[in-house]
Amino acid sequence: xxxxxxxxxxxxxxxxxxxxxxxxxxxxxxxxxxxxxxxxxxxxxxxxxxxxxxxxxxxxxxxxxxxxxxxxxxxxxxxxxxxxxxxxxxxxxxxxxxxxxxxxxxxxxxxxxxxxxxxxxxxxxxxxxxxxxxxxxxxxx
Numbered sequence: 001x002x003x004x005x006x007x008x009x010x011x012x013x014x015x016x017x018x019x020x021x022x023x024x025x026x027x028x029x030x031x032x033x034x035x036x037x038x039x040x041x042x043x044x045x046x047x048x049x050x051x052x053x054x055x056x057x058x059x060x061x062x063x064x065x066x067x068x069x070x071x072x073x074x075x076x077x078x079x080x081x082x083x084x085x086x087x088x089x090x091x092x093x094x095x096x097x098x099x100x101x102x103x104x105x106x107x108x109x110x111x112x113x114x115x116x117x118x119x120x121x122x123x124x125x126x127x128x129x130x131x132x133x134x135x136x137x138x139x140x141x
Contacts, residue, residue, distance in 0.1 A: 005089045009077055010104040011111055012092065012125050015118065016073035020140035023129055024070045035059045070138050073129065084132075091128050095120045 035058035042054020080088065095117070101107040111117050129135045 005085055007101065007104040007107050008089050008092050008096075009085055011108050011121070012077050012088065013074035014108050015111070015122050015125060016077070018112075019122065021073040021126075022070040022138045022140060023073050023076055023133070023135040024138070035061070070136075073125075073137075076129075076133075076135070087132060088125070088128050091124045092121060095124045 035055065038058030038061065039051050039055035042050035042052075042057070044050070046053065077085075077088070096111075099107075099110060099117075101110060111121055126137060129137060
């Protein structure tokens, strides 16, 4: 992997690790579909109260079905194929602009030392994860 891409991937891992971000890439839609389907069925059977009961039951079943599917975002980032890492790199570089650094440690220090830049990079990272990977994001407690 080219050094600059690797530096940006390490920065993304550090940011998401500091904020304890997890994501579910493959199964987040299943839980949402289950909750919606059961709420709909509850509405057909019981009217407005059935929607409420169906939503609660569907949400619980959706949670049960997809629990444990969330992985730490740094793990997901490092498992991305090179082509996807290149896309993420381009998104982050759009924020970093002409920022100059020599290695991953210096890049991380520059971004972590600037709250505005840190927020912008985090927003770009989360945008990539939710829009490109279609992942559901969750913050650990």
